[in-house]
Amino acid sequence: MRVIAGDFKGRQLKAVPGKSTRPTTDKVKEAVFQMIGPFFEGGRVLDLFAGSGSLGIEALSRGMDYGIFVDKHPKAIHTIQENIQTLKLDQYAEVFRADAHRAIKAAAKRELKFDLILMDPPYGKVDYVKLIDEMMELDLLNTGGTIYCEHDPTEKLPNEQTGLSLVKQENYGGTIGITIYRT
Incomplete structure (x- = not known):
């Protein structure tokens, strides 16, 4: 697993040990960022x-200014921290061990807004519609912001979502479904 483009292009990233996570392949990551970026001017x-x-x-490598990383598994948190330290991104990132609902409420309490929200949960474990509705209710997405959802290809996310337009919905190799929304 590596960074595909930008400031850290070609740099290797550590994967979370064990089988609890399913890393996005480099090929899919490249295709996704071509659709949602491919590069950013801050955010x-x-x-x-x-x-x-x-x-x-x-996203940071491609020009985002700041990133907040959330996962509830200790091994994932440790891996994220290692990857951020290896790339010397400490001052551009925060890492939180929390469940997604708690994390977005905490972000709203801090009055944070995002230009890009990435969601790649374990397949079949998250109600995307409920989570996205909650994010929109909490006003976490800037105007022109993007929400990226990676999901099981058999799962069909709605074409319409409160305050969002569907940009792209596609399956990759029968193993990964992606849905991209924008305000």
Whole structure:
């Protein structure tokens, strides 16, 4: 697993040990960032269900100013912290061990807003519609902001979501579904 493009292009990232996470492949990551970026002129990224932090780190490498990484598993938190330290991104990132609902409420309490929200949870374990509705209710997404959802390809996310437009919905190789929304 590596950073695909930007300031940290080609740098290796550690994966979370064990089988509890399913890293986004480099090929899918490249395709996704071509759709949502491919590069950014600043902004904030929220990487929920961050795993190794690969997606959020990719966003930072491509120009986002600041990233918040959230996962509830201790091994994932440790891996994210290692990857951030290796790339010397400590001053551009925060890492929190929390469940997604608690994390977005905490972000709202801090009056944080994001330009990109990345969601790649364990398949079949998250109600995307409920979580996205909650984020929109808490006003976490800046105007022109993007929400990226990675999901089981058999799961179909709605074409319409409160305050959002569907940008892209696609399956990759029969193993990964992606849905991208924008305000």
